[in-house]
Amino acid sequence: MNIKLHVWRQKNGADAGKIVDYDAPDISPDMSFLEMLDVVNERLITKGEDPIAFDHDCREGICGMCGMMINGTPHGPRKATTACQLHMRSFKDGDEIWIEPWRASAFPVVKDLVVNRGAFDRIIAAGGFVSVPAGSPPDGNAIPVPKMNADLAMDAAACIGCGACVAACPNGSAMLFTSAKVAHLARLPQGQPERDTRALRMVNQMDAEGFGGCTNVGECEAACPKEITLENIALMNRDYIKATAVYRKERAGGD
Numbered sequence: 001m002n003i004k005l006h007v008w009r010q011k012n013g014a015d016a017g018k019i020v021d022y023d024a025p026d027i028s029p030d031m032s033f034l035e036m037l038d039v040v041n042e043r044l045i046t047k048g049e050d051p052i053a054f055d056h057d058c059r060e061g062i063c064g065m066c067g068m069m070i071n072g073t074p075h076g077p078r079k080a081t082t083a084c085q086l087h088m089r090s091f092k093d094g095d096e097i098w099i100e101p102w103r104a105s106a107f108p109v110v111k112d113l114v115v116n117r118g119a120f121d122r123i124i125a126a127g128g129f130v131s132v133p134a135g136s137p138p139d140g141n142a143i144p145v146p147k148m149n150a151d152l153a154m155d156a157a158a159c160i161g162c163g164a165c166v167a168a169c170p171n172g173s174a175m176l177f178t179s180a181k182v183a184h185l186a187r188l189p190q191g192q193p194e195r196d197t198r199a200l201r202m203v204n205q206m207d208a209e210g211f212g213g214c215t216n217v218g219e220c221e222a223a224c225p226k227e228i229t230l231e232n233i234a235l236m237n238r239d240y241i242k243a244t245a246v247y248r249k250e251r252a253g254g255d
Helices: 033-046 118-126 147-157 164-168 175-186 195-208 219-223 231-251
Strands: 003-009 018-024 096-100 109-111
Touching (some): 118 175, 118 195, 147 175, 164 175, 164 219, 175 195, 175 219, 175 231, 195 231
Parallel strands (some): 003 096
Antiparallel strands (some): 003 018
């Protein structure tokens, strides 16, 4: 395959950045998208040029590091697929591919396709810890969890924090990511002691990070490689409203 690449190149956060064109001849259709970029980078290094910077780690679709816009779509054209699991056979010989970083004010560009997603880490940290009783470990079956709750919790826990939801949202909202982290524990017995405060703190931190508001466009769900659903946002909104009401009542000195 012979591919034409249009890649966003930006030296650092202060640089204006621009699209740079590269020819990528003799690309195997069995390569993953990141392997294709590896080949391009090897050729650039051979010519003494600066390689394209991009995030990656596991290359197994589970770490969320490989986020990038491919032809205007987070992670590329295949549904429920991360960029590292996207193969070049999804494209045709002679195709032109546009590659850009996530575009969100809360995700500042570090270099080229690499953005700083530290805001996600701070949102998770704001949720705090899960309370557990001290003493000997309880039996694994001592706390019954309804199968529906367990399934929904596992579905929410599948979120890999890649940021595709933010990049796809016209508002740059992180509601889907935050709600997945909130809903995961909200559906399990172990997450109940801090349930209200967790939702309050994580949503407040999300707002403080500069993410946009949710207007129920639904692009986040469509772009999510792990198919996290909007139902998690509804759950988080309920928990947040409840927590806000309790907090205000406590400040007013109510019972």
